[in-house]
Amino acid sequence: MPECTFHRGVETSVRCVECERPICPRDFVPTPVGYKCPDCARPLPSARRVVKARQLALAALAAVGVGAVGGLLIMMLAYGSWLLSIALGLLTGEAARRASGGHRQGAVVAVAAAGAAIGIALSGAGLLSALIGAAAAATSVSSGRW
Ligand SMILES: [Zn+2]
Ligand SMILES: [Zn+2]
Structure with missing residues (x-):
């Protein structure tokens, strides 16, 4: 033996x-x-479970991009509709989550919310829309409805 x-x-x-x-x-x-x-x-510390800085950067880019473009559309179509801001926030959060590689960690939630707020604010849709969008983005990432 x-x-x-x-x-x-x-x-x-x-x-x-x-x-x-x-x-x-x-x-x-x-x-x-x-x-x-x-x-x-x-x-082992799993590479899949730990979100990397690059993935966070991609998530931030996606959130700002989607937030800004969506915010512009909301401004043109509905002049800062709250309801559309929520929808945009959810979409922004989902975009950020996908860009990050499917993470639902606090860091991705924070980045998605900040990105959505910045993007929507940049589009000129207003601070309230930005805040609503940020909250919706955070909810979207953390709740994982999609
Ligand atoms: Zn032994
Ligand atoms: Zn062994």
């Missing part, structure tokens, strides 16, 4: 499903795919 990787002199028939090193009952960690050694069982 092979000797445990972590304990000299301890024989074991269990191997880590990932690195295939022999591990004894003192070390192995049950996982959905089988027993793993403590090294492989340790959760």
Whole structure:
């Protein structure tokens, strides 16, 4: 029988499903795919779950862009309609979330809200519309209705 990787002199028939090193009952960690050694069982900081600065920048760009263009349309079509500001905010939040790679983290929410506010304010739709849009954008990112 092979000797445990972590304990000299301890024989074991269990191997880590990932690195295939022999591990004894003192070390192995049950996982959905089988027993793993403590090294492989340790959760890695997932790149997918942690939002990167570049993704945040993309989210901000998307939010400002959609907010500004949408705000202009609202100004031309409905002269700063509140209802359309909410719709625009939701759209802006969704654009920011997609641009960030589908994240729903606080940072993306903040960036989406700020981007929507800046974009809508830039379009001249007014401070109230900007605030409404920002709130809707934050809701859109965090609630995940879409
Ligand atoms: Zn292992
Ligand atoms: Zn061991």
